[in-house]
Amino acid sequence: MKYKDAESLKKNRDFQLVYKTGTSYVNKYLVMYAKENQLGKNRIGISVSKKVGNSVVRHRLCRLVRESYRLHEDVFRRGFDIVVVARVSAKERTFREIESAFLHLGRLHHLVEKEEHESNID
Template identity: 55%
Template sequence: MQNTESLRKTADFKIVYKTGKAYADKNIVIYVRENNTDINRLGISASKKVGNSVVRHRFARLVREVYRLHENIFNSGLDIVVVARSRAKDASYFDIEKSFLYLAGKSHLRKNDEVKYEESTDIPD
């Protein structure tokens, strides 16, 4: 991940949750917020409801790999938080990839989809 850093601080996650825009499908929820820099910051969250530490870490590895392989198609200057839903524990790599790319298109993360991210507290199902 060349132009990407990790979101690590709880405060950073909370800011994205509170002021970012949320997009969801059956496997994951993506929160997106502009960060006014030239790099993206990626955060991954999976609660204990998803599974044990092996399952949660596998989910994180899958999301990082999907992001790494498709990093060149995303806009810069965004904070992105990916949250696992309980169905993600049984999802394959291709299911996670399909969900991530679908939500990336829906949320205009891809280049040439110019939409400004406004503050929102909506959480779709």
Template identity: 50%
Template sequence: MVKRFTLPKWGRLCKNKSFQAVYRSGKSYANKQLVVYVLPNRSAKRQVGFAAGKRLGSAVVRNRLKRLLREAYRLHQDKFITGVDLVLVGRKPLVGAGLAQTTKAVLELSAKAKILAEKL
């Protein structure tokens, strides 16, 4: 049986206010490829947002980067702890990367931030 993971609407940060709260009050962890902002929340849910700044290139480039981050997270979302709000922000070295490199960067930084579940 194949597991299918979706990224439901309630599991995403959508509003600017939500992103700003995580940026302001959350703790950040960074490597060369991306930055992860982590903010504990008071629920059993985990919400995640994806961002790419204008310095990375055109809208096409930024949207592709966000799609890669979204897919890397979606495939491994069962490995993350609940009760946190996350924002994944792509950096310039990730622009030309593929899904494998993006996934590796996300998982390495998540381990550094201690937001991966113990059951790995």
């Protein structure tokens, strides 16, 4: 399940840099921070707090967000560090709801190049 032109954001200092200097948008289920990285590829970081649920719940949300990006990677602009934070309200959501929330935030950040035919979530 490798991304074509992306890698994972793993180091805490990379997350902190995106939190501090990136822009953020929020919807019902997710928070997305984005910052240009000058690398010509995207780096994706996913954060799910223990407040959201146990490790099974957290890993499920992590997989849903990662899969949302993987399926739509071709419409995302390159050269960004993107950190996605799952909110407590995301816990019981379906893949389609998480995917729609993810794409909605991608559009708000102007990261999505081609228009997707997904419904918006506020």
